[in-house]
Amino acid sequence: MLSESSSFLKGMMLGSIFCALITMLGHIRIGHGDRRHQHKHHHLQAPNKEDILKISQDERMELSKSFRVYCIILVKPKDVSLWAAVRETWTKHCDKAEFFSSENVKVFESINMETDDMWLMMRKAYKYAFDKYRDQYNWFFLARPTMFAIMENLKYFLLKKDPSQPFYLGHTIKSGDLEYVSVEGGIVLSIESMKRLNSLLGIPEKCPEQGGMIWKISEDKQLAVCLKYAGVFAENAEDSEGKDVFNTKSVGLFIKEAMSNHPNLVVEGCCSDMAVTFNGLTPNQMHVMMYGVYRLRAFGHIFHDALVFLPPNGSDND
Amino acid sequence: CSQLFSILLGEQGDTQPDILHNDPHARHADDNGQNHLEGQMNFNADSSQHKDENTDIAENLYQKVKILCWVMTGPQNLEKKAKHVKATWAQRCNKVLFMSSEEDKDFPAVGLKTREGRDQLYWKTIKAFQYVHDHYLEDADWFMKADDDTYVILENLRWLLSKYNPEEPIYFGRRFKPYVKQGYMSGGAGYVLSKEALKRFVDAFKTDKCTHSSSIEDLALGRCMEIINVEAGDSRDTIGKETFHPFVPEHHLIRGYLPRTFWYWNYNYYPPVEGPGCCSDLAVSFHYVDPTTMYELEYLVYHLRPYGYLYRYQPALPENIRKEVSRDYKKEDPKV
DSSP: OHHHHHHHHHHHHHHHHHHHHHHHHHTOOOOOOOOOOSOSOSEEEOOOHHHHHTSOHHHHHHHHHTOOEEEEEEEOGGGHHHHHHHHHTGGGGSSEEEEEESSOOSSSOOEEOOOOOHHHHHHHHHHHHHHHHTTTOSEEEEEOTTEEEOHHHHHHHTTTOOTTSOOEEESEEEETTEEEEOGGGOEEEEHHHHHHHHHHTTOTTTSOSSOSSSSOOOHHHHHHHHHHHTTOOOEEEEOTTSOBSBOSSOHHHHHHHHHHHOTTSTTTTTOOTTOOEEESOOHHHHHHHHHHHHTOOOTTOEEOOSOOBOOOTTOSOO | OHHHHHHHHHHHTTSSOSOOOSSTTOOOOOOOOOOOOOSOOOTTOOSSOOTTEEOHHHHHHHHHSOEEEEEEOOGGGIIIIIHHHHHTGGGGSSEEEEEESSOBTTTTBEEOOOOOSGGGHHHHHHHHHHHHHHHHGGGOSEEEEEETTEEEOHHHHHHHHTTSOTTSOEEEEOEEOSSSTTOEEOSTTOEEEEHHHHHHHHHHHHTTSSOOOOSOHHHHHHHHHHHTTOEEOOOOOTTSOBOBOSSOHHHHHSTTSSOTTSTHHHHBSSOOOOSGGGBOTTOOEEESOOHHHHHHHHHHHHTOOOTTBOOSOOOOOOHHHHHHHHHHOSSSOOOO
16 A cells, blocks of 8 residues: 555656656757847837938939838638739738748749748748849748738838848837737738848758747747847837837727727727738738728828839739 | 637627618617726817828818718717717717717707607607707708717718708718609718708697608608608719718628628619729718727728828819918928
């Protein structure tokens, strides 16, 4: 009786020691040491009116063309109806948009990542995009198919930002020591950031394919960790009033929240006029956004903008 | 896990159209249990106070094309629906009146001294127009009727009407073809009468040319209009796209949303279109707009925009306005 209970106790002891060990291992943070920040601010703002007035008429067209955005959309077969909507709507406004799929899908063209692990998909997509397009695009935007993005507003936001600097922008979240750009709001990388990222992708100590010892870390956090090694830090993108321009929710959700939180200022308190992304849309809502953003407007309201963007060829819904 | 959640949430809304109104003259399922919103609405919220925005043309049209709006509502709907109309598009009318069966001094709402209910709609309409005629005839050129779930873009209505003379007997809306030879205008999508049309309408009831012939408001009004020789106008834009809409944008933009057997396809006066061709860039109205959608439309029309984008549809300014504007903007090319 005693020997049985003592081996039971030994088993319990061993088990709890292992449990503690494993938990501790899972909590090991990857130390970074001291990294000098390249940027002074963690909150980037869009340019203001005074800056815009300094740009001459001729420079506007030239300037507009200088932004070349490559869009990466990570998809899986189950996303097919969202994928269709995204293809038919906002991605037509990317300078180039490609779909990176976990596996081949007959209906649509995509680049096969041959994995359904999101972090592996992301790595491979970034590597593919960099290897193939490093000389043709200066900004790289990554999105999920539940997102609606306005490329013109992205380019406006990037107006005074030099792509040869390591920019890594979007809607940021702080998780302990780590500030990362949430994939739910869309991720923007400058060509310099892409360069640095790609130089680290082959180094498992810095940029492991399986980050986190026990629990899986989300792909957007993994990206942030990897970029941090390269001296690239996440920055939250805001408009001149401090409102987020990359949004992880849909307009409808923002409005519903505003109606209960501040019913006197529903629209004013909702979202930025220069919003770049919204997330959590259904395919139908994408089509409604396309109409609402690129077509529906009030006659007689004129804007003198610093940039000029033409509608894309062969499109009938914008 | 959060991704899974968002995907689950995302995929849910699309499968079934949520409200399909099976009768063109159906009114709305009385919604119950909507959260009672407290506090005053800010009625001065947004009159295009954006820094880099030039609203001279819109302001010019505001002075030139005066529109009085009256909103059909009722005591139960002041807080639920009319409040949101007041917080959004109603401010852009030159004058707005909320018409109810009973007076409400605080809202404020005009009491028409009718009962409430579907069968009272034509009575309310007749009395509302009479009230407007008796008190505000000289205050406007055009007189618009809307429901408390109609969203109206006033600037686009002014652009449409600027080509017409309010002394002419004419009215505009979403034109339906059955029952009336020249067609009649959908009640829910809103319709607008010229000053002359209003005078004739009110006069017709005094002289019995028109009577309360039915409780189907839009049809009865349309019949009356034909009797008194008020023309049913073509409200489509310069490339033939409809401007007044009997449903929300989603119902028109999504191919196949409205089933082929739906009454709508047989009612539309002009060939009905689904998909992007359904709706003008300069849409005037949408109907069956719930409070959330009111604010969403407000955000999409008056706030969110694609920076620097050259819209495909660039309609001309009305001739008379153009002359005034060209004096001010000699060098610039106003992108509208």
